[in-house]
Amino acid sequence: MDYSDASVATVLAFLAVVTVATGPLLPAVGLSAGSAHPVGSGDAAVTLERPPVDGLELVRGDFDAGTYHLESTPGRVAVDDVSGNPALKLTVDVPGIYYSDVRTYELGGRSGESVRLRFPAVDVSPEYVTANRYDATVGVWLRTGDEYDQLYQETVTVEVRR
Amino acid sequence: MSRPPTDEGTERAGRLDTFAALDDRLDDLARRVGRAVFGDRAGLALFLGALCFFALFWRVETLSNDNFANLNALVALAEGQFHVPGIAFGPSSGETPGMRYVDGRRVADNYGLVLLSLPALLFLRGAALVVDLGVAFAALWSCGLLAVVVLVGGEVGRGREAKFVGAGVALVAFLANLAVATPFPTRWLPLVALQATTAVAAALTAVVCYRLGCAVADRRVGHFAGVAAAAATPVGFWAVGPKQHAVTALFVTTALYALYRSRGAPTVRGETRFRAVAYACIGLTAWQHAGEALLLALALVPVDLATARRTDIRGLSVVAAALAVSALPFLATNAAVAGDPLQPLKLLPHYHGQELAGVDAGVGGTGGAGEIGGADGTGGGGADGAGAGAGATDGSNTPNGDSASVRSATGPLGAAFGAFGTLAAGLSAAVGLVDQGVSTVASRGERSLAAITDPDQVAAVFLRSGYVASLRTGEDAAINLSVLESMPLLAALAALPAAALRRLSRRGDRSGAALASRADGGVARPAASRAAVVGERLRASWQGRTRRPARTADAFAVAYTLVLLATTFDGLPMHHMLTVRYLHALYPLGLYGVLRSASVREAVSARPRRLTGAYLVAVAGGLAWYAAAFALLGPSLGEAVQLHGTVAFAVAVAAGGWAVLAGGDRLDASTRRSVGAVVLGVAAASTTTYLLVAGGLFSTTGRYLLPLSRPLLGTLFSVF
Incomplete structure (x- = not known):
């Protein structure tokens, strides 16, 4: 018997069996059902240790990118007692440059961890950035089902670094 | 003692023979189709390898709002209707680029x-009833890896070892994917189906x-060309971008290959067969994008007619027939969607929220079709006034009963005249359409000629991208690469003019020497005789050169470009070009140009191990460097793209x-080959x-085809 052919046949058979066994025909197996909880469901105990507003700046991009994006010292949230897949939401609104954004962090399976909060590095056109500073409203929220718990919300000043 | 065969036994044996013969015939057919499409086992390995490579970065998410129209159309088509009554993806209004309005x-x-994606969608929907697609995609990927390793092992004479290695690699890859697999959201199956079509087209482009590489040089150069097409050009980028770019590039590259092979065919019949394939690419491109098909025709037809061995009626009728048959899907789709076979869908009015006939009817989704039939009848032939010819065609066919009575009244001759009239009207409309297209090409050509003299615009499109201030505010994120940044391998094209200059200079030296020797004692010919000889030589040179496969292919590549x-x-640079996608078909053509350089072929053939080593080290080093840069700099999307652009x-x-140095013969042979292998390997690795x-970088949701891609790419290189 040629063992090389047998090894190929064995692996192919294994792939086929596992693929069918994990499918809807055998719901009890469900190998790939790891994060079946919808985002924002469940609950968690969270503590905001530092909001991401220290050194908040609108920084012009390097490498001839030309556009601006938000930068700050990352914030930190301690997470514990997670059930389901609750979500942290970092919101930012800078009306002076027509910019608002939300970043979502899924907390499922992250009990005992510390989550770093960073603004999404979205490009803002230089045509909008005409002043040297802007007011920004920054918020941190915990979503558990239909409820949103406010952990932080302040209006802060954003300096422009050209 | 044997018993005499009974009638039943004879019948059974005969049936078995029939099945065996059928089986042989099917095997033979499969082999023939496989050989026609992939060429050989290496071609098949390349095809599967390319698909496995694309799967690594296959994001199951739309790349732009252009994708929504096709997605919604595919969902509607799976429900049996060409029009789009409901919106499953994108803004609920349905007002997205690519959505049109007719009747x-x-x-x-x-x-x-x-339509090409419909079978994939139906298959995926069926499979989702039986298997978890997240796991199934991982299993398919592992099977692909196994097949590639076994095929490559067979090619290098290590088939047995390759089976062990392939089985091990497939098993480890599958288990790794399984460990991080999550349920696959079936809502996105239409997108996966569209992407599967473009991925297959891109993998076939690599084949x-x-x-082409095998035909131009040898198998080693062919291997380089195939791998480079998949992994060192933007063909890979648009393999998973559900737009027509990958498909257009496939047909343009196929036309180039067919043209090359046609001129190398030993017989006129062989040449005509490949010419027919080249012309069929025009019709098939039209099915995707009528404008791009016109451009292909404008480049292909003159080059073909000027260089074909025979342009008699018989040869022309074969290629014309190929073109006509290949255009059938285009014409049939236009007829089914717009009611007029000669109405390109791209020329229909955009949908801006106009009143929908089905919505007015208001009773259920399925009643829409009936309503629309009514709208067609009452709406009149006016339908946007796309052309008088089209109106005339409709008019002769619409009242079926009347047509029949006219036919019976005038007999077969009248019917023949009627059919001829319809054909003439159709041809007239077709000619009008082509004429309109050519006029558009001419007017845009004038504007482009003016634009191409602007060095800033040329630099921004071809050399270095960066921030482009002329783009609209809000659409000016520097997420676009230039042509050269998208494919640094194209820089090797510089060897071609350098080599041409070198040849000219040598020719000049030889002419000078000949003149000097003539002055030393040669016999001068009369001027008229000299002119005749020069004329004869030029004629012979033209005929000889143009019929050489490479010269014809060169001419086509230049003409198409x-x-x-x-x-x-004139419209470039635009927003959201990413890899200058409007010039996408030029990348495989550019790769052909790179293969035409003797210095490149020499480096590839003479130093394959150095080339492969340089490539693999540069890919590994490059990925590590980018991961470190992302962790340290936390770049924005534009910064990250421009970081790559700079490198x-x-x-x-x-x-x-x-x-330039190698083409100009400024390096000794060993240095030329060794440095060339490293430089080409690193340039290819840059795009990979x-x-x-x-x-x-471009993933906003972290949803991938392969479960393993999320923790790898989605974590290391994400900016969102």
Whole structure:
């Protein structure tokens, strides 16, 4: 018997069996059902240790990118007692440059961890950035089902670094 | 003692023979189709390998709002209707680019791509009932890896070892994917189906480049061409971008390959067969995008007619028939969607929220079709006034009963005249359509000619991208690469003019020497005789050169490039080009140009191990470097793209420097080959790295085809 052919046949058979066994025909197996909880469901105990507003700046991009994006010292949230897949939401609104954004962090399976909060590095056109500073409203929220718990919300000043 | 065969036994044996013969015939057919498409086992390995590579960075998410029209059209088509009554993806209004309006209905404008994707969608929907697609995609990927390892092992004479290695690799890859697998959201199956079509087209483009490389030089150059097409050009980028770019590139590359092979065919019949394939690419391109088919025709037809061995009626009728048959899907789709076979869907009015016939009827989704039929009848032939010819055609066919009575009244002669009239009207409309297209090409050509004299615009499109201030505010994020940054390997094209200059200079030296020897005692010919000899030589040279496969293919590649630039360049740079996608078909053509350089072929053939080593080290080093840069700098999307642009441009400058020196014969043979192998390997690796990095960079949801891609690409290279 040629063992090389047998090894190929064995692996192919294994792939086929596992693929069918994990499918809807055998719901009890469900190998790939790891994060079946919808985002924002469940609950968690969270503590905001530092909001991401220290050194908040609108920084012009390097490498001839030309556009601006938000930068700050990352914030930190301690997470514990997670059930389901609750979500942290970092919101930012800078009306002076027509910019608002939300970043979502899924907390499922992250009990005992510390989550770093960073603004999404979205490009803002230089045509909008005409002043040297802007007011920004920054918020941190915990979503558990239909409820949103406010952990932080302040209006802060954003300096422009050209 | 044997018993005499009974009637029943004889019958059974006969049936078995029939099945065996059928089985043999099917095997033979499969072998023939496989050989026609892939060429050989290496071509098949390349095809599967390319698909496995694309799967690594296959984001299951839309890349732009252009994708929504095709997605919604595919969903509607799976429910049995060409028009789009409901919106499953994108803004609920349905007002997205690519959505058109005809006879009170919303329709998409690329049913070629949509129809080709329908079987994949139906298959995926069926499979989802039986298996978890997240796991199934991982299993399929592992099977692909196994097949590639076994095929490559067979090619290098290590088939037995390859089976062990392949089985091990497949098993480890599958278990790794399984460990991080999550349920696959079936809502996105239409998108996966569209992407599967473009991925297959891109993988086939790599196969065509492989076969082209084999034809231009040898199998080693062919391997380089195939792998480079998949992993070192933006073909890989658009393999998973559900737009027509990958399909158009496939047909343009196939036309180039067919033209090359046609001129190398030993018989006129062989030449005509390949010419027919080239012309069929025009009709099939039209199914995706009528404008792009016109550009292909404008480049292909003159080059073919000027260089074909025979342009008699018989040869022309064969290629015309190929063109006509290949255009049937285009014509049939236009007829089914817009009611007029000669109405390109891209020329239908955009959908801006106009009143929908089905919505007015208001009773259920399925009643829409009936309503639309009514709207067609009452709406009149006016239908946007796309052309008088079209109206005339409709008019002769609409009242079926009347037509029949006319036929019975005038007899077969009258019917023949009627049919002739319909044909003439159709041809007239077709000619009008082509004429309109050519006029558009001409007017855009004038504007492009003016634009191409602007050095800033040329630099921004071809050399270094960066921030482009002329783009609209809000659409000016520097997420676009230039042509050279998208494919630094193109810098090797610099070897071609350098080599041409060298040849000219040598020829000049030889002429000078000949003149000197003549002055020393040669016999001068009379001027008229000299002119006749020169004329004869030029004629012979033209006929000889143009019939050489490479010269014809060169002419086509140059013609297509010029036609595409003439119709596109005035609008560039645009927002969201990413890899200058409007010039996408030029990348495989550019790769062909790179293969035409003797210095490149020499480096590839003489130093394959150095080339492969340089490539693999550069990919590994590049990925590690980008991961570190992302962790340290936390770049924005534009910064990350431009970071790559800067690096790729520097790599291209190095490759270009080598190409100029090597083409100009300024390096000794050993240095030329060794440095060339390293430079080409690093240039190819630069694009491979970007394809993988972009897999994380442009992902906003972290949804991938392969479960393993999320923790790898989606974590290391994400900016969102």
